[in-house]
Amino acid sequence: MSYRLYRNTTLGNSLQESLDELIQSQQITLQLVLQFLLWFDKAINSALAQRVRNKVNFRGSLNMYRFPDNVWTFVLNDVEFREMTEFIKVDKVKIVACDSKNAGSNTTE
The missing domain is CATH 2.30.18.10 (Transcription factor IIA (TFIIA), beta-barrel domain)
Known part of the structure; x- marks a missing residue:
């Protein structure tokens, strides 16, 4: 479940709101929304692991x-x-x- 942590960021919330609108207008299915969110989870975790080099x-x-x-x-x-x-x-x-x-x-x- 921890890999979903970034869904509560501004970017993650915006994505979920956009996907909700597409579901409401029946332009995409719930199955596709779940797939998009899984891709988001993998992409954000991969980007943070590979691209962030700053130390604080x-x-x-x-x-x-x-x-x-x-x-x-x-x-x-x-x-x-x-x-x-x-x-x-x-x-x-x-x-x-x-x-x-x-x-x-x-x-x-």
């Missing part, structure tokens, strides 16, 4: 953490992000991390 260091105070269903969730306070010469400070950050080795193992969820 961050530091903050750990407020809360959880590990349900092999998904880490961290909430940090007073976080400082550093990338090369750039520096950003924010009050609160939520980080969700999934194990990529198990990401595609269960495609029926």
Whole structure:
């Protein structure tokens, strides 16, 4: 299920809304929508794995953490992000991390 994490991004939500409109107008079938979403999941995970090379260091105070269903969730306070010469400070950050080795193992969820 973690491989579907990016469906809740702006891009993923826009895709789902567009597909919903096509279903409502009966231009495509539900089966095709499910196939499109599966292609999206694979493409976004592949692009992130192969194309993203930037590294960011961050530091903050750990407020809360959880590990349900092999998904880490961290909430940090007073976080400082550093990338090369750039520096950003924010009050609160939520980080969700999934194990990529198990990401595609269960495609029926």
